[in-house]
Amino acid sequence: MIIRWHxxxxxxxxxxxxxxxxxxxxxxxxxxxxxxxxxxELQGWKGAxxxxxxxxxxxxVDQHCxxxxxxxxxxxxxxxxxxxxKKCKLWAPTWQKEFGWAPEAG
Numbered sequence: 837m838i839i840r841w842h843x844x845x846x847x848x849x850x851x852x853x854x855x856x857x858x859x860x861x862x863x864x865x866x867x868x869x870x871x872x873x874x875x876x877e878l879q880g881w882k883g884a885x886x887x888x889x890x891x892x893x894x895x896x897v898d899q900h901c902x903x904x905x906x907x908x909x910x911x912x913x914x915x916x917x918x919x920x921x922k923k924c925k926l927w928a929p930t931w932q933k934e935f936g937w938a939p940e941a942g
Contacts (some may be wrong), residue, residue: 867894867896867898867904867906867913868898868899868904870906870911870912870913871912871913872912872913872914872915873907873910873912873913873914873915873918873924875915877924878918878922878923878924879922879923879924880921880922881921881922881923882921885923885927886919886920886921886922886923886927887905887907887914887918887919887920887922887923887924887927888919888920889929889930890907890923890926890927890928890929890930891928891929891930892907892908892909892910892926892927892928893905893906893907893908893919894906894907894908903916905918905919907924907926909926910924910926
């Protein structure tokens with residue numbers, strides 16, 4: 837495994853033995869300082885309209901390489917696992933669903 841730190845962009849680049857490249861974003865302070873979303877603002881959901889599929893969903897890692905999950909619209913963190921089984925009234929489809937993964941290539 838090769839790991840490179842791009843200090844200007846705050847980006848770790850990890851390259852595995854397989855032909856896979858993984859980008860992990862290191863957040864310095866921003867997401868770490870956010871409060872957590874109140875559980876009463878989220879509702880349990882079974883289906884595709886969950887936090888993970890929302891255009892406001894964001895993630896990163898803290899200085900200890902722990903994954904941080906959050907909502908850019910609320911500027912608040914999600915508890916681990918909530919992104920897979922909950923949604924809120926701000927849920928909106930991602931732009932990829934409307935325009936495709938790389939619209940400029942089409």
